[in-house]
Amino acid sequence: MADKSGINLDVINLDIRGQICPACLLISLKEINKHKGLLRDGEANLIVKTDHRDATRTIPDAAIAMGYAVFVEKKKGYYEITVGRKDEDQKA
Amino acid sequence: MKTKKHENHTYIIESEDMERKNEMLLQYIKEKVNQLLQIMGTKPLRDEELNDESLIAIDPIGIIAESFEQVLDHLKESNRQLQLARDYLQAVFDTAGVGISIIDRDLKIIKCNEKQKELLVNGVSQIEGRHCYEVYCGIDSPPLICPAIETLEMERAVFLKEVTKKGKVFQIVTSPLRDRSGSISGVIEVSMDITEKKRALEAMCQSEKLAAVGQLAAGIAHELNNPLGNILGYAKLLLMEQDTTEFQKNRLEVIIEQAKRGSSIIKGLLEFSHQKMPVFERISLNACIELALRSLSDEIRSNNIEILTGLGTVPYVMADPKQMEQVIYNILLNAIQALEGKGGIVEIKSEALNGSVEVTIKDNGPGIPKEHLSRIFEPFFTTKPVGKGTGLGLSICAEILKKHSSNICVESEVGKGTKFSFRIMGGVTGNV
Known part of the structure; x- marks a missing residue:
């Protein structure tokens, strides 16, 4: 597992580049579950870095079903998926 | 598990059996994990992604179970918010001062608020699911002109400035109801009761009309009286001349008659325009009736009218x-x-009625058509042939009674006759 997550103020980073989907979904879900308190309260955002294209669909679908807001951004050679509290004023 | 150690071959068989069962169990768990992953929106795991070790290490069922817990929490919260929004919407819907209906494409009522029921529905208990034309218009098939149909066909809002339904005047707005895809799924119909507003507006117009008539009459009536008086006087003098021929006399009589008519119109206008304040006295309405009947004795006789009087014991009035x-x-x-x-x-x-006196005048004439009833108190409104009436008589009555804190009531049925009545408050001791 290439779990390089760590809490950095209000950002929880999860770098799963090199992981193949769907395992990356499970890892991301595990991380969401682990930090659900912070994420739900809007005290932190989870940023998942993945290079697997399918994950840009599976992770947002699952996170949205769990009631989070999700924002996907294409970076150089990878994707950044931000999961956070659902809020009208908050993008992520 | 049953073991029989005393028989070696049996032990091997049982061990193989257990391994097979474990495999079956692992296969079952993998299948269920994949099933759950699919529900969570992902693809099934390949064998190399989920071997026996990773099955324990990743604990996919544990992760998914915990995620499901969040999905459920989210659903519960969404439901709660949805219910709250529905309650707010329902409260607005029910307490709105206008009637609101939601009608589907087949013109069936999906929802209708309390105000709409109060305005347009009489004695129909089941409204939802029935056709709007049936409930609101009381007809069996869609009418030719209908704002809801127009909205459905033209895909735009329709505004009806004035519609009379069930004795009330409405303004109706129909707007298209669109589903998430943007196509029209029905119509929202909003009805505003403007009966009172219209009445107030009409009363205002009436007052304005009265004021205008007053100014006009005051301005010209007096000026016209003098020349008319001269016409009348000289015509009468000519009539008395010895050498006037019969033909000329006939013509002079027409002049006199027409001049008198002109005078009476002016008199009416002056009475109307002067708007004299009443001088209140302790009087008997029965005496007024008798005086009026006496003044009209010629008309009564010449028109072959039978007068039936029923003057009761009534109190004096001011x-x-x-x-x-x-x-x-x-x-x-x-x-x-x-x-x-x-x-x-x-x-x-x-007759005496709760301390006041009611005067009723009833005829068995042709009656007043419904469309004229609301206009008969308007100044200059008349249905009499040209030259027979000025259209001021009843408006003068209404004005006088208004100044006596009373009003004039009329009931009429075409072909049967008309009944006018008014009440004057008593309050003065002693009967007539």
């Missing part, structure tokens, strides 16, 4: 006697004229 006599005179004259010289019965009654 009113202006001349004005009261004029009201009774005008209504009686109207009744006589309504009988068009064909003869008939005019009934005049007075």
Whole structure:
């Protein structure tokens, strides 16, 4: 597992580049579950870095079903998926 | 598990059996994990992604179970918010001061608020699911002109400025109801009751009209009286001349008659325009009735009218006697004229009613059509032939009665006759 997550103020980073989907979904879900308190309260955002294209669909679908807001951004050679509290004023 | 150690071959068989069962169990768990992953929106795991070790290490069922817990929490919260929004919407829907209906493409009512029921529905208990034309218009098939149909066909809002339904006047707005894809799924119909507003507006127009008539009359009536008086005087003088031929006399009589008519119109206008304040005295309405009947005795006789009087024992009232006599005179004259010289019965009654006196004047003439009833108190409104009436009589009555804190009531049925009535408050001891 290439779990390089760590809490950095209000950002929880999860770098799963090199992981193949769907395992990356499970890892991301595990991380969401682990930090659900912070994420739900809007005290932190989870940023998942993945290079697997399918994950840009599976992770947002699952996170949205769990009631989070999700924002996907294409970076150089990878994707950044931000999961956070659902809020009208908050993008992520 | 059953073991039989004393028989070696049996032990091997049982061990193989256990391994097979474990495999089956692992396969079952993998299948269920994949099933759950699919529900969570992902693809099934390949064998190399989920071997026996990773099955324990990743604990996919544990992760998914915990995620499901969040999905459920989210659903519960969404439901709660949805319910709250529905409650708010329902409260607005039910307490809105306008009638609101939601109608589907087949013109069936999906929802209808309390105000709409109050405005447009009489005695229909089941409204939802029925056709709007059936419930609101009381007909069996869609009408030719219908704002809801127009909205569905033209895909735009329709505004009806004035619609009369069930004795009330409405403004109706229909707007298209669109589903998430943007296509029209029905119509939202909003009805506003403007009956009172319209009445107030009409009353305002009426007052404005009265004021304008007053100014006009005051300005010209007096000026016209003098030349008319001269015409009348000289015509009468000419009539007395010895050498006037019969033909000339006939012509002079026409001049006199027309000049008199002109005078009476001016008199009416002046009475109307002067808006004299009543001089209240302790009077008997029965005496006013008798005086009015006496003034009209020629008309009664020449028109072959039978007068039925029913003057009751009524209290004295505080009113202006001349004005009261004029009201009774005008209504009686109207009744006589309504009988068009064909003869008939005019009934005049007075009776005591809860401390006030009610005067009723009833004829068995042709009656007033419904469309004219609301206009008969308008100045210059007349249905009499040209030259027979000025259209001021009843508006003068209404004005006088207004100043006596009363109003004039009319009931009429075409072919049967008309009944006018008014009440004057008593309050003065002693009966007539």
